[in-house]
Amino acid sequence: MNGVNDPPLFIKDIKPGLKNLNVVFIVLEIGRVTKTKDGHEVRSCKVADKTGSITISVWDEIGGLIQPGDIIRLTRGYASMWKGCLTLYTGRGGELQKIGEFCMVYSEVPNFSEPNPDYRGQQSRGETGFKLAQNQGDASFHMLVEAMAGDLQIHSYKEQLIIKQS
Template sequence: MKVSELKPRASATVTVKVLKLGEAKQVTNKDGSLHKVSDVLVGDDTGSILMSLWDDNIGKVSENDVIDVNNGYVSVVRGSMRLTLGREGKMEKSTQTIENVNTENNLSDKKVEDTGYRGGGFRRSYRRY
């Protein structure tokens, strides 16, 4: 999969180059737990996107690293797409190389509608008589 093919609220397996590391910020989760998050600009020859790295994953990449993101997820944050590892995703340094990255097509700069739909089909309700 290429960066330009990423869609909101979809799973993603993609190889990207790390272009710029963002500052880590401390955030409080809904349950009150503290976490660190950093937005990292990544991309390939078709486009770029911000990738949110959480906690221990923040220190695992450096600028110019090429990483394989397997079973990641494209979330929508305030109308902007973000690549994230989610619950099931994994990232590792890649054996591939990416020379040129298309930063003109930054998917995180494009506003998308956040429908809140997370998939899984439709709900059925059953009545007992």
């Protein structure tokens, strides 16, 4: 797919199963450290480019070096699903290289790491919507689930989702 010298891929074009990815992004948020059974440290970081945002899983000492505002080039990364969410990883022989700070055009939406029924294995849309609604406290999300059930109207205006109660 993407060779080391190829131009970076946009976040919007990342799909589960893609390998050898080159992506340039800005770090927006760094999650708390989680320790694995075998002593590794893992952090989930929210990153973005001009096309949207995604979560990247960063392991061990490199995770402690990354700061919000860092502009980073990921080489030889891959994308996979983790707990129903699209996630970026550094692949074997891959690397994260800081190439700048703070000055990058980015968009937090759409967030491609939000649960997506299209990527869910065998769950039906109804099961997915119900399970997501149970885990989500956001009122607009509940309205979206109701809209899927036919109780609300959904309109798209200039790439913004507008939900109106019927």
